[in-house]
Amino acid sequence: MKSLPAKKLLLAGAGHAHIGLLRRLSTERSDNIDITLVTEQLQFVYSGMLPGWMAGHYHLDDITIDVTSLCEQSSVRFIQHPIAKVEAASCTVTTTNNEIINYDVLSLNTGADTDTxxxxxxxxxxxxxxxxxxxxxxxxxxxxxxxxxxxxxxxxxxxxxxxxxxxxxxxxxxxxxxxxxxxxxxxxxxxxxxxxxxxxxxxxxxxxxxxxxxxxxxxxxxxxxxxxxxxxxxxxxxxxxxxxxxxxxxxxxxxxxxxxxxxxxxxxxxxVMGAEWTQHTDLETINNGFVAVNATQQSISHLNVFAVGDVATRVDQSVAHSGVHAVYGGAVVADNLLSYLEDKPTQEYQPRTRTLYLLSCGDKYAIASWGSISLQGRWLWYLKQFIDKRFVKS
Ligand SMILES: Cc1cc2nc3c(=O)[nH]c(=O)nc-3n(C[C@H](O)[C@H](O)[C@H](O)COP(=O)(O)OP(=O)(O)OC[C@H]3O[C@@H](n4cnc5c(N)ncnc54)[C@H](O)[C@@H]3O)c2cc1C
Missing domain, CATH: 3.50.50.60 (FAD/NAD(P)-binding domain)
Structure with a gap:
């Protein structure tokens, strides 16, 4: 009996969600899925530690993740180019150097642009x-x-x-x-x-x-x-x-x-405002170029396209563009991508009503916000450092 051709999963952008997915794929890999990552940089820079790097608390190596070695470990093909166009009707993505990549399922995690x-x-x-x-x-x-x-x-x-x-x-x-x-x-x-x-x-x-x-x-x-x-x-x-x-x-x-x-x-x-490439897509977008997604983080116009993090905006409820939702939403998207490829049901991402925000004050001091509660102190900076380092090194 002939085996079915491998399904093509294309990951666009090495944001928080795809970093999490690559880590997962390095230990559990589904058969019969051909996975490619197309992204603009070899390194992922972790924004949560960027102010600490500016203040001199970290080296550049401490705040970056090597995307190529993650791809190698998880047997994912790596293409280093920004995407320029997504044509969901023909299931193709075009890079800035005019390479056309076909997909069966697309996951978008390209972040957003600064609103200037x-x-x-x-x-x-x-x-x-x-x-x-x-x-x-x-x-x-x-x-x-x-x-x-x-x-x-x-x-x-x-x-x-x-x-x-x-x-x-x-x-x-x-x-x-x-x-x-x-x-x-x-x-x-x-x-x-x-x-x-x-x-x-x-x-x-x-x-x-x-x-x-x-x-x-x-x-x-x-x-x-x-x-x-x-x-x-x-x-x-x-x-x-x-x-x-x-x-x-x-x-x-x-x-x-x-x-x-x-x-x-x-x-x-x-x-943030919508990423530049969203001006060249037939995917439904809202609020100046964010990919419109439902509760399972699927495009409302094309269900074989998932989007998470700053690139997307939920249509069913207001979810802030933040790293926290890119990480937690990304974990749900990782499950959903694998389920969708195996024709299994997808699950909804339910954002927590309150998220912990730890704001660093430049000199190893931090302020915390959690709903209506706020705390401050040096110990909070060390807590933030512990959480941030765990994310980068895990
Ligand atoms: C200084 C600073 C501090 C922050 N601190 C926090 C914090 O403490 N907590 C928090 O929750 N949020 C924080 N944020 C917000 C947080 O950075 C973003 O919400 C988060 O990075 C969004 O994650 P993402 O995975 O969607 O995209 P990103 O982290 O932006 O990743 C997008 C990836 O896609 C790649 N890419 C971009 N364009 C393309 C393209 N056209 N084609 C292919 N690849 C592309 C990029 O190179 C990058 O690897 C901070 C932001 C800043 C600027």
Whole structure:
């Protein structure tokens, strides 16, 4: 009797969920499934430890996972290229170098992009104004000006690019007598980044200064005691907080709805928007490019496509884009992929109503939030370190 051809499972993106799946596949492998991972980087950078790396607590090796060796251990074919297009009708994915990959089942875990629309909107407005006023200057010059300004604004994602840019910031800070850095964002990631950056820059020169430009609502969604504790830590670190919305960056000036700040560099940690490739897909997307999924994390338009983590948005309930849900949702997706391939029923991912958030304050001190409860202390930093290291090393 002839055996059936192997089913093709394609994993796109080496995010939290696929790291978990690869680890699982290294010990339990289903027969008759041909698995490929296509992703943009050889290394997965763990965002939870990135602020600790910036503050000097970790080496780069401590916060990264080697994706290729995980693939080798689990006999998964590895392709290093970002995906550019998903055509679910023909079950194909196209990479940025135009390689077309077929699949029977697709799992998407490519994360999301930093939302820098505030900057691009302002840059476009400036460009229009400049083009009208400067009739002698051609369009190419105007584009170059805009790009130069935009290049002083560093998006936190992709993390691998940010790592290079942060190292350049440190080089520049060593050369400067008064380096000024603004971080734009109001979420937990932005607040962790601002404290780590202040510690790192003031270690080089106490005159260096970091600003947080956070709009009107800092840490919305967290309890008020947690927020107060974070603000107290900002005071302890002499961080200047600007409660206004950043609108543009131009020639060393970060414009906000209230004031203009003279800064050398801006880091945008302004939440997430849909990944670029989602503009080239027939999968149903919502809220500016997130793959719309149901409770089993399956695309609502194509059931043989699963998506989890920041790339996806649930249509049945509100689930925050966070690493926690990428990990826990990812474990359910791992089960579902294997079940779906074997024609077995899939299960729902039920997010916990409360999740523990441990926010590091830059100097081995942390604040915890769990529902309406908040705690702080040095021991919490060590708890965070234990949890984070366990994730990376497991
Ligand atoms: C500084 C910082 C600290 C944070 N701390 C926490 C925290 O403590 N707790 C928490 O819950 N959340 C935290 N977050 C949020 C968390 O990082 C994200 O929610 C989480 O990374 C999302 O995981 P993911 O698996 O969906 O995607 P990601 O972790 O972003 O992984 C996506 C993967 O896909 C790859 N990829 C990207 N584009 C493509 C493409 N086109 N084709 C192929 N591959 C691609 C990437 O290289 C990457 O390997 C933090 C975020 C930041 C920025």
């Amino acid at each position: 629309r505030w900057l691009h909107a302002a840059a476009t407005t400036q460009k229009t104004a400049q083009t009208t006023a400067t009739t002698l200057k051609d369009d190419t010059d105007t584009d170059t000006d805009t790009d130069t300004n935009a290049s002083a604004v560093i998006a936190i994602r992709p993390l691998s690019d940010f790592i290079d840019r942060w190292q350049q910031i440190l080089v520049d800070a060593y050369k400067s007598t008064h380096y000024r850095l603004a971080i734009v964002g109001a979420g937990a990631a932005a607040t962790e980044l601002v404290m780590s950056a202040q510690i790192a820059l003031q270690r080089i020169n106490p005159k260096h200064q970091v600003y947080l430009v956070c709009g009107e609502h800092l840490l919305s969604g967290f309890n008020s005691q947690f927020r107060r504790r974070v603000i107290n830590q900002f005071k302890r670190h002499s961080i200047i907080v600007v409660y206004a919305r950043a609108t543009s960056y131009n020639e060393g000036q970060l414009l906000t709805t209230q004031e203009s700040l003279e800064v050398d560099t801006v880091i945008a940690a302004t939440g």
